Amino acid sequence: MEKEDNGLNNSERAVEVNERSSQKNFFPIVALGGSAGSFKAFEKFLSQTPPDTGFAFVIIMHLDPRKNMNVAGILQKFTLIPVIEAEDGTQLAPNHVYVIPPNKDMGIHNGTLLLFKASRTKGARMSIDYFLQSLAEDQWNYAVAVIFSGMGADGETGVRMIKEKLGMAMVQDPETAEYRSMPEAAIESGMVDYILSPEDMPAKIMQYLSHPALNEPVFEDAVNERNNKNHLQKILMLLRSQTGHDFTLYKKNTITRRVERRIAFHQLPDYLHYVNYLREHPQEIDTLFKELLIGVT
DSSP states (O other), rough: OOOOOOOOHHHHHHHHHSSSSOOSOOOOEEEEEEEETTTHHHHHHHHHHHHEEEEEEEEEEEEOOOOOOOHHHHHHHSSSOOOEEOEEEEEEOOEEEEEEOTTTEEEEEEEEEEEEOSSSSSSSSHHHHHHHHHHHHHHGEEEEEEEEEEOOOOHHHHHHHHHHHOOEEEEEEEOOOSOOOHHHHHTTTTOOOOEEGGGHHHHHHHHHHHHHGGGGOOOOHHHHHOOOOOHHHHHHHHHHHOOOOOOOOHHHHHHHHHHHHHHHHHTTTTHHHHHHHHHHHHHHHHHHHHHHHTTEE
């Protein structure tokens, strides 16, 4: 690989902008995926979610089209946030909840929800994976995946995609789930950031997404100011000492973004505190190592 300077150079910035959605205004989009037993979990989640988070929430459920349930209407009873059944071409807006219609697959492009005929009428459907993949490609680090109760493994692949594109993944604690299969499959991927009960999730999502380290840098100087060269070198040294892997020739933008995710995860103020945290908690070095390899292998 070609060695690069610290920070985000012009060519790197151009690539990232071109790969991301072309929508004008970005805001976090939180995808809530669940199947059997997830209804109560959604109710608990929404009841603890303030109406003014600035996020959009998209609920992907395995719905039986024969039951003709008004899911949006039922969930509306538990939140002040407007809950809407998605239509083809719905443009997402902050402080709204969107619910997938029965017997549909759904994707997202440039912040717009797109509906498709369900890909499978028999056997396991993977509608959560389908949406999470498109969400990761469309929103990058503005994407959050949350997996709730359900049977099977839908969501596990989607969580991998979200993490590859620098998003955040959260899973319902299997001990609180009516059906453990989906949460456990996601956890076994090794890609999950948080394992929580549904009522504890909204506060953690807001805390994570509000951290200054996740703010989109506009100028290279802003990146360099946060990403002090000496601190980054110390992080690379600690990684090499413990894992034997030298990340010197890796893209500095990728390393910076992964490090900043960990800073936000631990709610630390800056790189200096993260360096100290790494020295005091060697297991964090292994976690960062795994994060840096996401998408490489």
